Amino acid sequence: MDKAVKLAERVIIGIDPGTNVMGYAILGVYAGKPAMIAMGAVELHKLGDPYIRLGRIYERTTSLIEQFCPDEMAIEAPFFGKNVQSMLKLGRAQGVAIAAAMARGIAVTEYEPRKIKQAITGNGAAAKEQVSEMLRRILNLKAEQMPPKLDATDALGAALCHFYESSRPAVTKGPSSWKEYIARNPGKVSGL
Numbered sequence: 088m089d090k091a092v093k094l095a096e097r098v099i100i101g102i103d104p105g106t107n108v109m110g111y112a113i114l115g116v117y118a119g120k121p122a123m124i125a126m127g128a129v130e131l132h133k134l135g136d137p138y139i140r141l142g143r144i145y146e147r148t149t150s151l152i153e154q155f156c157p158d159e160m161a162i163e164a165p166f167f168g169k170n171v172q173s174m175l176k177l178g179r180a181q182g183v184a185i186a187a188a189m190a191r192g193i194a195v196t197e198y199e200p201r202k203i204k205q206a207i208t209g210n211g212a213a214a215k216e217q218v219s220e221m222l223r224r225i226l227n228l229k230a231e232q233m234p235p236k237l238d239a240t241d242a243l244g245a246a247l248c249h250f251y252e253s254s255r256p257a258v259t260k261g262p263s264s265w266k267e268y269i270a271r272n273p274g275k276v277s278g279l
Contacts, residue, residue: 091115091124092155098124100157100188101246102148103238104165104180106140107132109147110238113155114246121250123226124155126243128236137176141183148187160188160195161249163203163241198248203241206248218244 092098095115103110112126129147131140151157162184165177181197188195201211208221219240223233225247233240262268 091122095124097159098155098157099246099249100151100155100160100193101242101244101249102160102162102181102184103241103245104144104162104177104184105131105238106137106176106180108236108238109144109180109184110236110240110242111147111151112239112243112246113151113157114243114250116250119254121226121247123228123232123243126239127234128238137179141179144180144183145187148184149191152187152191152193157193159249159253160185160193161245162195162197163245164197164199196249196252198245198252200241203244203248206251207244215241222247 092113092115095117096119097116099114099116101110101112101114108131109129110126111129113124115122115124129143131143134140134143162181165174165181185195198206204213204218205211207213207218207225210217213221215237219233219237222228222240222243223230226243262271
């Protein structure tokens with residue numbers, strides 16, 4: 088296990104599933120602040136058989152889990168486009184990565200691409216390049232640390248989005264009426 092991983096309070100693996108390229112990122116949380124530990128992309132397009140590609144996704148996700156021992160997985164949901172075949176392929180890739188995490192007892196949370204972009208840039212329609220640049224700035228990464236494949240930064244975006252979402256304090260729902268308020272707070276209301 089990597090020394091940086093041992094020192095982390097939490098470790099989140101981010102996955103951008105794909106059947107041509109799978110992006111991955113490892114985000115550590117130190118004293119409540121996120122930091123990138125590793126990121127990269129797995130090239131799959133040279134593997135002709137789609138089932139061999141799925142097997143490679145499972146193997147690589149499993150090896151990343153074994154290497155970095157993440158506590159949680161954040162995975163990008165397939166983009167709902169017009170091409171049904173592409174959606175099916177992406178769904179399979181996502182399912183295989185999720186299965187690798189579930190087989191090791193790792194909690195998985197799925198985020199839509201718009202949600203990730205909104206969390207990172209403030210704009211749900213931001214370009215992948217904008218997301219990459221904001222990640223570089225937020226996490227204080229050097230330009231040379233940024234991979235050429237945007238699939239890797241998409242995975243890092245999923246992990247950071249999960250950090251933001253899971254780090255928010257829980258908001259308790261208030262009463263929906265005065266009657267409910269009185270029922271919840273019998274000693275605080277007088278004269279009734």
